Amino acid sequence: MAVNPIVRSLGPGVAAYLQLPGGWFLNNAGWLSGTEATLLIDTCATEARTRDLLAALHTHTPAEQRPVTVALTHAHGDHAHGAGLISRLGGTVLCRPTAATTIAAGPHTYPELFSYTDWGDITPLSDVQTITARTTLDLGPRRSAEIVPVPNTAHTDGDLVVWIPREGVLFPGDLVFTDVTPLAAHGSITGWLAALDWLADFEATHIVPGHGAMGAGPTRGLIAPLVDYFHWLLDVVHHGDPDFTALHHHACTRWHSWLDSERHAANLRIAHAEIHGYRCDGSTAMAAMTTFTGGTIPLNL
Numbered sequence: 001m002a003v004n005p006i007v008r009s010l011g012p013g014v015a016a017y018l019q020l021p022g023g024w025f026l027n028n029a030g031w032l033s034g035t036e037a038t039l040l041i042d043t044c045a046t047e048a049r050t051r052d053l054l055a056a057l058h059t060h061t062p063a064e065q066r067p068v069t070v071a072l073t074h075a076h077g078d079h080a081h082g083a084g085l086i087s088r089l090g091g092t093v094l095c096r097p098t099a100a101t102t103i104a105a106g107p108h109t110y111p112e113l114f115s116y117t118d119w120g121d122i123t124p125l126s127d128v129q130t131i132t133a134r135t136t137l138d139l140g141p142r143r144s145a146e147i148v149p150v151p152n153t154a155h156t157d158g159d160l161v162v163w164i165p166r167e168g169v170l171f172p173g174d175l176v177f178t179d180v181t182p183l184a185a186h187g188s189i190t191g192w193l194a195a196l197d198w199l200a201d202f203e204a205t206h207i208v209p210g211h212g213a214m215g216a217g218p219t220r221g222l223i224a225p226l227v228d229y230f231h232w233l234l235d236v237v238h239h240g241d242p243d244f245t246a247l248h249h250h251a252c253t254r255w256h257s258w259l260d261s262e263r264h265a266a267n268l269r270i271a272h273a274e275i276h277g278y279r280c281d282g283s284t285a286m287a288a289m290t291t292f293t294g295g296t297i298p299l300n301l
């Protein structure tokens with residue numbers, strides 16, 4: 001396996017599970033363990049990676065802290081492909097209703113984008129508990145987590161965040177990327193901007209991004225680069241017929257440290273559609289990326 005996950009303790013029973021540097025399908029996850037139960041935040045893209053996540057969880061938490069409940073921050077396969085496995089192992093899966101619908105229609109492996117096939121068993125689950133309002137999970141003494149639906153379409157139309165108030169730990173899912181190009185192909189750039197503003201109110205001590213390294217300092221410092229980028233996207237597509245190639249080149253230069261720069265091609269099309277009031281279907285955004293890469297995108301999972 002090319003990437004070895006890192007477990008970072010963030011307080012009693014709280015850990016981030018980091019798969020760095022965090023490009024395509026290398027997401028971050030985490031958990032909160034109490035005496036009554038364990039809450040897992042997200043799964044991984046492949047069966048093998050989800051089994052590694054569970055092995056790390058069991059290594060770092062005592063056996064009596066099961067059963068496992070997993071909260072899926074959204075429906076994307078890197079975060080949700082392992083949910084079926086956890087369900088089949090007796091766990092409970094929580095997600096937004098729209099995410100449940102998307103997951104049930106999967107698994108989504110996008111063969112037009114990726115030639116990767118070694119997913120293992122990622123059969124979707126059919127039994128989820130849907131989250132429609134802010135929900136507190138009590139996992140035992142001094143161990144509680146809040147599952148909070150994002151109030152609008154942002155990264156997707158079914159995002160949620162997990163907030164652990166005692167330690168000030170926020171799992172925002174893919175609302176936050178660090179040094180990885182965010183991808184808005186299934187959401188809304190204006191909605192994502194609104195969600196980032198909403199996110200700042202948590203005043204978290206630790207933020208575990210959906211992809212990329214954890215940053216230090218206040219929430220706004222971590223999300224400011226994303227806010228700049230999304231405003232740029234919306235600003236530069238105001239002309240009806242923008243030069244997407246030149247804009248893509250500019251983005252690659254300006255955000256040169258971000259991985260997966262082909263995503264700029266998709267984001268620019270999404271921004272153009274949003275500003276000019278039409279729908280950009282997913283296949284158009286995907287095709288823009290493979291045109292840039294010159295073929296399917298290699299995965300190293």
Ligand SMILES: [Zn+2]
Pocket residue numbers: 074076155174
């Ligand atoms: Zn995602």
